[in-house]
Amino acid sequence: MKAWASNRWLWRILGAILAGIIIWFVGPLIAIADFRPLGWWPVTLVFALLPLLIVGVLWLLGRRRAARENAKLVEALAPPSAASREAEEVAAKLREALTMLKSTKLGSKGAYLYQLPWYVIVGPSKAGKTTALLNSGLNFPTAVAGEYKALRGQPNTPNCDWWFTDEAVLIDTAGRYIAQDEDATRDAEGWRGFLALLKQHRPLQPLNGVIVAVPAPDFADPRMMAMHAQNIRTRLAELGTALGQDLPIYLLVTKTDLLPGFREYFARSDDAEANQVFGSTAPGDRSDNDAVLRGFDGLVTGISARTVDRMQNEPDIARRAQIAAFPAQLASLRAPIAALMAALTQESRFDKPARLRGVYLASAIQSGSPVDRILLTVGMPPAASADAVGRGRSYFLRRFFSDLVFPEAGLAGRNVAAERRARQRYFGAAIASGLALVVAIGVWTWGYFRNTAIIQTVYATASRYAEAAGNNRGGTANPSEDLAALDVLGDATKQAADASDFGLGLGQGSRLTREISAIYGRDLQRRLLPLLGQLAESRLASDAAAPALLYDDLKSYLILGGKGPLLGPHLLGWAQPAWAAQSSSEAEAGAVARHTAALLDGNFRPIGVDAARITQAQLVLRAQPAAVRVYGRLKSKALAGDEPMWTAQANAGPRPEIFFASTGAFAPGSGIPALFTRTGYDKSFVPMLASGPALLEEETWVVGDTGPVNSRSPAEIAALKRDLERLYFDEFLGRWRAYLAAIQPRPATSLADNVQRLRDGSGPLTPIKPLLVAVARATDMTPPKGLAAPAGLAGKLLGAAGMGPSADDPRDAVVREFLPLRMFVGNGKAPAPIDAMLTTMNSLADKLGVIAVLPGGGGESGSAASLEVRALIGQLDQTGVQMPPPANVLVRSVASDANVALGGARTAQFSSAVGASFGDNCAAVIGRGFPVVPASASDIPLADFSRFFKQGGAFETFTKQELAGYLDTTGADWRPQPNAAEIGLGEADVRALQAAALVTRLFFGADPAAPRLTYQIEPVALAGATKVTLRIDDQTLTFDGKTPVPSTFDWPGAGNATVEFTTGSSAPEVRSWPGPWAVFRMMRAAAVKSAGTAASGVGSLTQGGARFDFRVRALGAGNPFVVDPFVKVACPAARPKG
Structure with a gap:
């Protein structure tokens, strides 16, 4: 490796130069709020040269450290002692040389001894x-x-x-x-x-x-x-x-x-x-x-x-x-x-x-x-x-x-170990420096792209703002455009505030936040403030007949106009509901609330107000009793707290949904403000009563009342407090009456659902009792013991219950209103009426449960059970009439639903019994074939006829088993019992069933399992022919018009019927009827009529000018040829009636 490549000081100098370049170009971009520490170029130059200065100092310190090491080493090399004069001289010379070496550099490169x-x-x-x-x-x-x-x-x-x-x-x-x-x-x-x-x-x-x-x-x-x-x-x-x-x-x-x-x-x-x-x-x-x-x-x-x-x-x-x-x-x-x-x-x-x-x-x-x-x-x-x-x-x-x-x-x-440690330190420092550089580059890159994104967001915000505002520059020309423009700026302000400035000097979030916030604050002044002023003026006109609302409107108007203290919470609490009162847009109301909060956080500059409007509103407010005005303020102050509402949902046990409907009182957000409960009265309203007179003085800047507030007498102050309490308890009653009226049981349509609801409502997890107990406690305005009870019957009742207020106590109406409920739920020490109610509901659930699982109609036992359940429903309904609200509504609603569900279930069970007894083809077979349908060309097969009409057949079994408790068959005409309506059994159904019973008696009297009919035909007269021959089911009767001889016939037979007239000049006149019911078709053609008795009838057969008169007599229970027993026969079917 080249010497320069391994020279650490060379790389340190290059690094210092690079750091100086970075400081020179990046330093001016660093800002702390509005302060730029490197904004002036001489300061930037000093900091840019600082890395080189640091490297130089480190080099000098290194050289000094090397010199110290050299000195320490030389001192360590000096001989400790000398034993002789010659040795001392040598040691002195050596020490002299070593002393010189401490500060002497060796060689042309100036290296120290250690190096x-x-x-x-x-x-x-x-x-x-x-x-x-x-x-x-x-x-x-x-x-x-x-x-x-x-x-x-x-x-x-x-x-x-x-x-x-x-x-x-x-x-x-x-x-x-x-x-x-x-x-x-x-x-x-x-x-x-x-x-x-x-x-x-x-x-x-x-x-x-x-x-x-x-x-x-x-x-x-x-x-x-x-x-x-x-x-x-x-x-x-x-x-x-x-x-x-x-x-x-x-x-x-x-x-x-x-x-x-x-x-x-x-x-x-x-x-x-x-x-x-x-x-x-x-x-x-x-x-x-x-x-x-x-x-x-x-x-x-x-x-x-x-x-x-x-x-x-x-x-x-x-x-x-x-x-x-x-x-x-x-x-x-x-x-x-x-x-x-x-x-x-x-x-x-x-x-x-x-x-x-x-x-x-x-x-x-x-x-x-x-x-x-x-x-x-x-x-x-x-x-x-x-x-x-x-x-x-x-x-x-x-x-x-x-x-x-x-x-x-x-x-x-x-030295491997020392070198390893040195290498580890070196590489550790190099890695740390590299990581720092990578992190710095990464952060700068991230800051660049983030700033780019923020700038793009600002451009997009400007575009959206221009689109939302259009040509509207504020001043309530178009409130929707004003709010839309403010929404754009509000969102942009929040986004800019969330933008981090962490970018090692490159973050521009704070600067953009200030710029956007300034624009947003300007638009709040020129767009929102006029909107709020116009809103206040509009509400002053709309709420003129509602003093409580009018007071808040006027107070807000005065605040907007700078005519009173800047009460931000009041203005913020007024803006959203006031806007919602005149606009159906919830989004706009929410936007007004958000922007009003932003307005109050910034620099608020009042707007101009209409003095005439203020005077008119003040006149209206001063015309109202002082107690009304003060009560409205007390209530607003109390309702502005964070006390949770009293809700039925929270007081009806762990699972209120098993019995109560999720609407009305159990709807989300529905409840009674905590102020209108006994706890709210004691902890909130009573302490605030003492501030009532002071509130009269505080409101003078709103209502313009300059009267001597502080000079009110004790009697006037006491009267004010009584009036405040009377207003409070009036609203207390109104709120609770409306809320309790909204408590309803959950819908239950089927009988099984009604059974489950009754069991849930009366079982161990019943939500009814904890709810009514909680209502009784929340509405218990009983005064402390020792106060005198009022006179009259109410006083006696209240005194007997130990719950009576004083004769002049404003809470008297509330105590009387909810006393029956407190007595109904009891004090928890002894059984109370509510326990008996729950027991009755549980019994009703059990008995309805028995009916719910009946097979078919249940016959006579089902009818008896139904009658017992209806009696229990009637008892529960009558008991509910005497219960206090909301128990009366709940019980009577449950009873009514159970009665309706019982009727529907019994009708469905009757329909099931019909299906089980007659199957699906009763109407197709019986209702479409002869003889039930005289005009039908098809015949009812004798097997089907037997199946439906025989003794023990479908009709007889259904009548005896399923309708025993609903049908009176003791008289000549059957009648439905009073409870027959619950299964949809009407008069027409009774007539059809009685007709079916007559068919069974006529055709199955001789043989219970098969139809049998024996009848006798006696000739009476013959005209237009020399002879007539009747062939019925392969049985023959011949008559020549001279000597009538009766013939006996049996039905059923071969299944045919023919009448043949013989004349002397032409071929015989013949008429035939086919099928198993041929004789009945022939008798219908002969128009048989009664001959004076039920068993005997006369009829005439004609064909081609010939006529045969005869008498027919049934040898059994009745004559089906004389009176048609099939006229009213019909298949039974359930017809629900409620």
Whole structure:
């Protein structure tokens, strides 16, 4: 990543510039009410530059904090004490240098000590670590060339030395920290303290790398190298664990000048060659031992390739031999170096392997005798080497630090935990900033669109306003247009008031609200006020005959004209009902109320009023008794409270709908104002009576009465209070009478519904009793005990009940009115008449329930039950006449409904019984066939005839079972009983049933199950023919006109009838009748008439001029040929009659 991309201060500066741009453009839009804090451009400029100023301050504070950290660190590095004079001098010089470092910047970039990369150099004692630093060519501000001993104070590093350069901080540690073999406890504590100091002062990245220094001579001792490898790996593991870092490790082989041939080989090297890096580096940023060793091999190869040239340039033969042997000496280091590298980078489950960057060789000074590793490997003692030529100097150190180690400062890993915390803080701050920016952009975007929507709404409002108002500019030219225009502005004002200004300075709701409210207030003055003035004038004229209303009208008119105090509640309470009184539009009345409230909330400017109208109204009001005026005001004041009305719905138990209708007194909104109850009287009206005289004085500005109000005598004040009470109780009675008259039971049409209503009304959840008890309590105006009772019968009754008022008490009429109701419901201590009423209703419900489940008509038992129920209904109705209202109306209504439902149910049951007895085809069979219908060409089948008319047939069974209690059959003519009307049984039905009974007697007397009729025909005379032959059901009678011989016939038979006349000159004259009823058709053609008795009749058959006279006599109960028994026969059918 580029350096500029990771520079936090660069991004902070860019962010500050962006914030300044936003403030410059958005700042002037921010408004608090009418105040714009950034409205003036110099102020906006200051706030726009403020983010940059803040960033600069933060930068300075950061630099100061870094300086403080540097000072704290330097103070922590100062040696605690010095044991000798020399040590004190060294400590003084060191403190002097450290004091200078507290305020000194290192390097060209002016970095503080804390900001430089830090490296630690570790290795065994006498590895030449300090010497390598002193001869590295680095710039140490506090070190002076050649003062090595004086600065160090000791030949060995006692614990740690901090070497400060302008490029890095190098920490030289004591060799005993690696081995910890002198005093293990002290050495371990010193090592851990050193690591803790690093972590404390550089928590995020304590170190940037580790330089492990191992002297070249030690590689000749395998045991020593094994010990070094173990100790170094252990210390590196402890370092990585304590600091939480993955650090690059640089393996530095020091004292390479002690390799034979090193001094001779490089003796004539120039500075460029001596300062270069002499070693092998892994190609990547991870350990790669093989690559490092290959690089080392290449290094040896390069040295070998230059050996000949070096030898040619060396005149000394002995030194030439050393030069020739140097490549082999260098190559001999490969194996021990490889072993050390392997030991440091070996994988283990107990610690992490070292991150080895490479192996490097160096020589700080040339001292001591070289050690011949080759001779040592063959067991020979090393030979002494000649002294090196030239002055001592460092080899391969300068660029090792400046070109290799320091530029790789970024390879060091950070403390994972500390970095995680820092990253979390960084990302948290970044996310918070991003979210804040997103929220700000979102809010600004939302504010923009919301403002756009509000502006569009304002445009739409203007369009609707223009459409609603038209050319009307106010002044009552068109009230509907004025109210419509005000509605538009009122709605727009509410919408604008609801519009939030939250938009980080972009909200314009308040400004638009003020503008629209101002327009709305202007239109209220020029549109609504004239409307209210005209309304008041109109009501003054309309309510001239109603002083109570006239008072409110005049008072409102005076308020509108500024002739009295601005009584907003009065004007608001007057406007809506006054408008509703002259307009049928509820919407307009509601609009007037809303806009009047808005008018009173704003600046109210009076209108001009008509003095003549005021004077006329005042004259009318002053003509009214003072008590009437005061009572109206008292009542208005009391009704304006928030006391809930007394309602039947709330006082009729938990389920009033099971008995009472939801209309009338139980309709929503219907009730008695709380003022007109006993509680309202005691808590509201009585306390207000004392203010009656004061109200007379208060109303002087309305009625214009300037009389001496305060000079009224006590008697006049007492009379005023009595008059007020009399007015109150008059209205009390009127309201309760009207309200109780509106209490009705719910509709119940069917018998089952009536039964359910009676059970609900008299059952455990009856709403009747709690309602009547509540009415009795609410209307109980009985005065406190101890007052004298009035004279006369009323006084006696009231005194006996313990409920009597005084003789001159205005409440007397109310007490007398509702005394019967209180006695009816009782005091709850003993059974009361209402309980007997509910018992009767419950009994009626039970008995009606029995009738409701009767099968068919129920026969005689059904009739008896019906009679019993009607008697109970009559009893309940008579009892209801004597009950007080509203119980009398409820009981009599229930009784009447039950009576009607009983009749309807019994009629329906009678119809059901008819259907069960006769089926659906009675009328189709009996009512359309011969002989019941003489003119019918079709005959009634004998099977159907038997089914309907036989003994035990449909007619007889129906008459005996279903009509036993409704029909008197004891006389010659049957008669309906008095209760027959409830089933729709009329006179025609009785005649039809009696005719059916006659048919049964005539045709089924001999055989109850089948029709049988035996009759005898006796010839009487023959004319126009020599012989006549009758063939009836395959039975024959012949008559030649001389000797009449009677013949007996049986019916039914084959089902035919024929008369044949024989004449001498032509063919016989024949006439036939087919079907099972053929003989009856023949007798009808013969026009049989009575011969003096019911059993005998005469008739004549004619055909083609021939005539046969005969006598027919039935041998049974009667003669069906003489008197037609089917004339009145008809199928019964129910005909509801109420």
